[in-house]
Amino acid sequence: MEALFQQVRSLAQSGDEEQRKDVLDSLQRLRNSIEKPDDTSLQMAALRVEIDLSLFSSLAESEKPLAVGELSDKTGADPIFLGRMLRYLASFGAIKEADKDTFTSTNISSTIAPSGFQAAICHYFDTMNPAIQSLPSFLKETNYEYLTTNCAGMPTFLDAYPVREHATALHPERVLFVDVGGCFGQQAIAFRNRYPDLAGRVVVQDLAPTLQHAIQHAGVETMEQDLFQPQGAKFYSSGNIFHDWPDDKARIILQNTIEAMAEDSIILVDDTVLPNAGVHWQAAQLDILMMTTLAARKRTSCCRVPG
Structure with a gap:
């Protein structure tokens, strides 16, 4: 990989400005062809417009x-405006320009088309983006002090933890698995x-307003529960909880779980821990988003919850 990197750098530096841009364009096309939606930070405003018009769908x-013209008939959007927007989406690989004024899907647009992914983009643009836009002025006003008063296809603990190896002393009436603060129950x-x-029994616990929107599943039950009250089960899972x-x-949440544990109970913490150096841009970006929107943070490998 390093040899390839040096070869591309040499090619870019050996030619004129036009050749340098050709190299950049070729690298961008290569990236577009192999990346997945979660590998890139796509232009949110254009994607938000796309969702309103259901273009990717x-x-x-x-x-x-x-x-x-066909897409204009489907969406009701002005064809001149729509042509400009589609060309822009194609320019960064969200869709593909198949011919003049004609477009088709890419791996990016096909993945974004389902409603769940589009909801995430709407949340990012409508909820998180205003906070991000306010971050520079807010930090300037607060003299750059950090506030600590509150705090789609990725691997989970199920891919790493040997559940069967530790699944002993089970009984149909015993709670097998509790997802503490489990939101809609995906985990x-x-x-x-x-x-x-x-x-x-497999149980997802959260506050009542959240559980009203929980996904229905025959093998999973819901239970109203406050994170700061004692729990009860064989496996306790806390996924993306402590970074909030x-x-x-965090000590209160853990202590309440510990007090309810049986001798063979196990706590599983499924969260991101950043390395102390060389953090990947996606992880570093998520840490800034946590700070901006929730006054929270991603802990590093040198941080621990004392007590």
């Missing part, structure tokens, strides 16, 4: 490339689907 459902459902034969809370609150 229309392209994904079509068996052939669609002309601007609990993933656990039950991965281990449908293990005896015991300062150390004193």
